[in-house]
Amino acid sequence: MSDITPPGPEDYLAHLASDSARFVEVLRDTAPDAPVPSCPGWTTDDLLFHLAEVQRFWATVVGERLQTGEQAEAVTTERPEGRDTLLALFETSTHQLQSALRTTPPETPVWSWADEQTAAFSYRRQAHEALVHRIDAELTAGVDRRPVDRRFAADGVVEAIDVMYGEPQAWLEFRPEPGGVVGFVADDVGGRWVRAVGRAVGTSASGRAIDWRCFDHAAADAVPTVVVRGTAADLDCWLWNRPTVGPVTTEGDPSVLAAVRAVVEDGIQ
Template identity: 30%
Template sequence: MTEHLHFSTLLRMIDERSAAFRSAVAAAPDLGADVPSCPGWTLYDLANHLSEGDRFWAHIVRDTAPGDERPTKDGLAAPRDREALQAWLADSTEQLLTALREAGPDRGCWAWWEPLASPHTVAAAARRRVPESMIHTYDAQLASGAPQELPPTEAADAVEEFLATVCTVTAPWPGEPATMDYHATGAGSWRQTLDAAGSRFTRLSATEPAPDEPTAAVHGTASEIALLMYMRIPADSLRVEGDAGLIQRLQEWD
C-alpha cells in the first residue's frame, strides 16, 4: 500500500464493517455472551461501546475544531432488546456516515492523537473509525464462535493507521533506541523507530533492502499484523526475528 485510501472508500469500509458487526451480533447465542478478546465484556457491552463511539465521532466531526477541549459523549445507552439493538447500531453508523459526508475530508476537528503523522481532520477521523469497526467486528465474531480474517485492504491500512495515529508520538521511548519492522505479505512493510525523540514510522521499499538490520521484525499477513497490534493474537503466532521481547515492551508502553 503506497497511498492513503480515498475518503469515499473509508466511508464504504465503515459501512461494510458495521454491517458485518451487526451480522455477528445476530449470529451470537445471546447478548450476554462473553467477548474473549475484551475480558469482562459481554457482547452487549461491545455493541454499546461501538455505537457510542460512532455517535461520539459524529458529534466530533460536526461540532468541534482542532484544539478544542475534549468533547463529552451523549451518555445514551444502547437498548438491550436484540431487535432494537440492531436498529440502534444501524442508526449510530448512519449518524457517523452522515456527519462525515456533510463535513467533508478536509474539515478540521478535535482528535486525541498528536497531529504528527495523522492530522486533526475529518478524513483522519474516518480512517480511525475503520479499524475500530473492523477490530470490534472480529471481537463480535469471536463471541459468536466464528472469527474471520480481517479484510486485506482494510487490514493493511489499519497497520499504517495504527503506526501513524497511535504510535507516532513525542513521548520519549523509555528503553534503549530500537527499530521494529512490520512485513505484511503482499501489502507493504514499515519501520517503527523508537528513541528519546519518541516513536515514528517510515514505509520500507518493496524493491530495496532496509538500510540496516532492525532490532526485531515481524512477518505475517496484514490481518495477522493488525490483530497483533490490537493485541487480539499473541506474538508467537507470527514469525518474529530478532528481539521478540520488543513487541511486549511496545505493548506495555503507555
Template identity: 30%
Template sequence: MVHLDLELQAEGLVGETDRLADVVRGVDSSVPVPTCPGWSLSDLIVHVGRGHRWAAAMIADRASERLTWDAVPEGFLPTDADEADVWLRDSARLVLEAVEKTGGEVRVWTPVGGLLPARWWIRRRLHEATVHGADAALALGRAVSLSSGLAADGLSESLDILQAALAFPNREQPPLPEGATLRIDADDDGAQQCWMVRPRGNNIGWTVGGEPAAATVTVRGTSASVFLAMMRRIPATDPRLEITGDREIFDRWLAATVF
C-alpha cells in the first residue's frame, strides 16, 4: 500500500504523535537531535505540537493566509512534564477535530501554493510526526519503528510536496539533470513497490507501481529504509540500502531536495 486512505491517515496522525510522546516521555529534553542540527528534543516537541495546533487553527478559521507561528493558540509547551505530554498528544486530535467541524473539502491555506481541501493537512501533519518521531528515536539511540504502509505513504507524500515546492522559482538547479532517472525499490517481506522519478524541466514527475524500468540510479531497501534515506535521516552509505548506478545522481538529489 503506497497511499493511505483518509481514515488510516487520521489513525496514523494520532498514533505517530502518541508514539513520539511515548519516546520522549521522561527523558532529558535538552538532548540534541543530530538529524535536526541545532535542535534539542524540546525544540522538536514544540515543532510538532505547535505545528499540529497551527494547522488546526487555520483549518478552524478557514484561513486563506498563513497564520504566524507566534499566534498559534496554546502554542507554548507547558513546563510541567505531565501537562507537556498531554499537550503533545492532544495537538494531533485538534487537527482531526478541526477538519471534522470545518469539513474536509473546505479549502484552506497550505504552504505548497494555493488553497487545498482541509483534509490535506491530516496527511501533512501525519508525516511531520512520522519523520520527527524517527528523529527522536535516533537522538536517543533507539531503533526507528515505522510500518511499511506509513513509510511508503510518507515517501509518496514527500514526492508530492517536493513537486509542489519545485514549482516555485527559487531553486538553483533541478534535483535531477536532464535525461537522468531515479528508481526507488522497496521490498517488505516480498511485497515490492517501485517509484520512478524523472526530471520535468526544473521540476520532477513521478509514478509508483507498474513495471519497473531501467534507471540512472536505483535505491533499494525496505520501505522504512528508503523513506528514511530520502528524508536524509539515514545516510546513503547505510548498510540497509543498496544503491546501484550513478551514485552522484543520488547525492545530487539529496542535496537539492531539502525542504
C-alpha cells in the first residue's frame, strides 16, 4: 500500500515516451563497445538492440492484437549491423510501440506472459522497461541520472515484487521460507508492501520442472521478519539489481534476508 495514487494509462505512455527519448539521447554518442556496468557482459550496442527488440516485439503483440503464446513466439527481430542502423531500428521500434499503445484501449484483450491478458499489461510493463534501461544508458554514458517520479517509482516497486518476482501461477505450489515475511518500506511515498518469500515449485504442461525463488502475497496480519527500506526510486533500482542513488537498508532475520536477496540476485535484465 502507498499514500500515492498509482499511475494511469496516460501516465505510463508519458513515461514510456520520456524515458525512451532519454535512452537513445544518451547512447547516441556513447562508444558502441562501451561496457554496460549494470548489465555485465553487455555493450552499448547490446543494450540499444535489446530495448529496440523488446519494444518492437510488444508493438507487434499489441498492434496486431495477438492472443496466444504461439503467435508471440513467431515475432522476431534480426539484429542489424552498424550503429546507424541500430539507432534507426530503435527509433522505428519505439514509435511503433507508442503508436500501438495509443490506439489500443487498455482493456483490449492481448496476450502477455502474465496473468493479465489485456493491453494494460504492456502499458505498465513497457513504461517500466524503458525506465530501467534508461538508467542503464545513463550509467553506461557516465551522465547524471535523471530523477524518477515518486509515484512511478512506487508503482515500479509493486510491479517488481508482484509481477516480475511474484504471484506464481495457480498450478505452482508456493513454499514459503520459514518465517519468511518481508516488508518493503518507502517512506517518501508512505509505501509499505508486505510479501511472503519462498519458492514456487511444480511441473509445467510441457513436463518442465519449475523451482523458482519468488515473492507471494502474505496474510493480512503477517508481521515482517525482514524490512528493506529506502526511497521508492531506490527500492525500485534495488529490486532490479541496479545501483541506487541513496541508501537501501536491510534488517531482520538473516536466513529470511538471504532468501530475499536470492530472489533479487536471480536477476532480471
